[in-house]
Amino acid sequence: MNDKYTEMAGRLIVALDYPDAEAASALVRELEGIPCYLKVGMQLYYAAGPAFVRELKSKGYSVFLDLKMHDIPNTVRGGAESITRLGVDMFNVHAAGGTAMMKAALDGAESALVADPGLSRPVIIAVTQLTSTSQETLNSEIGIQGSVQDAVVHYAKLTQSAGLDGVVASAQESALIREACGQQFITVTPGIRPAGSAAGDQARVLTPGEAIRQGSHYIVVGRPITAAENPREAAEHIIKEMIEA
Numbered sequence: 001m002n003d004k005y006t007e008m009a010g011r012l013i014v015a016l017d018y019p020d021a022e023a024a025s026a027l028v029r030e031l032e033g034i035p036c037y038l039k040v041g042m043q044l045y046y047a048a049g050p051a052f053v054r055e056l057k058s059k060g061y062s063v064f065l066d067l068k069m070h071d072i073p074n075t076v077r078g079g080a081e082s083i084t085r086l087g088v089d090m091f092n093v094h095a096a097g098g099t100a101m102m103k104a105a106l107d108g109a110e111s112a113l114v115a116d117p118g119l120s121r122p123v124i125i126a127v128t129q130l131t132s133t134s135q136e137t138l139n140s141e142i143g144i145q146g147s148v149q150d151a152v153v154h155y156a157k158l159t160q161s162a163g164l165d166g167v168v169a170s171a172q173e174s175a176l177i178r179e180a181c182g183q184q185f186i187t188v189t190p191g192i193r194p195a196g197s198a199a200g201d202q203a204r205v206l207t208p209g210e211a212i213r214q215g216s217h218y219i220v221v222g223r224p225i226t227a228a229e230n231p232r233e234a235a236e237h238i239i240k241e242m243i244e245a
């Protein structure tokens with residue numbers, strides 16, 4: 001395993017979108033030895049809960065807990081405190097919750113760290129516009145006028161001014177976010193589709209290689225790996241494409 005392989009594998013976040021711990025564990029076993037990040041989202045967390053997150057952490061994985069909190073500041077503060085106590089490496093909120101809500105997420109994480117100084121501060125990011133949202137949906141359904149790119153950059157700036165570490169957006173917007181918020185501001189980009197794979201419900205997609213070229217810090221990949229005939233091979237193929245980008 002060379003340095004470039006380890007670096008790129010660490011920038012691949014595999015979405016464990018499974019109905020239970022058993023199914024998720026089967027994929028984790030299949031990917032064993034690949035130093036990738038793992039994402040636990042709503043489907044798995046609502047079924048398998050904190051115990052499964054702790055299990056992944058005990059195996060040494062970096063874990064992104066994707067619960068997309070979007071609630072009043074007081075509730076998000078409490079949620080962020082509980083999530084931070086779990087020892088995850090990254091979690092998210094919705095930027096649409098506004099500055100007070102995002103600051104409350106930071107406060108909640110800080111409270112957990114004060115209570116247990118052994119914990120490290122997770123990376124806290126905000127979802128801008130979901131990658132399933134198209135230009136058409138944004139304008140005619142959600143009622144936000146202007147381009148998706150402008151809406152994403154607006155939320156990215158808001159997230160940065162609230163003090164969070166980065167955003168979730170499509171890789172199509174990574175370069176614009178970098179331009180607006182600087183290179184250190186983290187971009188986590190789902191909606192990744194290797195050439196020839198089905199977009200499904202994703203509206204704003206990009207290939208793994210193109211995402212890296214656009215400046216994404218992390219790419220999030222679910223079905224192109226989980227639904228592949230050989231998930232390990234699919235993951236290795238994606239890492240190879242990232243290395244060559």
Ligand SMILES: O=C(O)c1cc(=O)[nH]c(=O)n1[C@@H]1O[C@H](COP(=O)(O)O)[C@@H](O)[C@H]1O
Nearest residue numbers: 015041066130131168190191220221222223
């Ligand atoms: O926050 C996320 O992770 C997320 C935000 C977003 O805008 N779009 C998005 O697809 N995601 C997540 O990224 C993963 C993408 O999965 P696939 O479409 O199967 O590759 C899913 O687990 C989504 O919940």
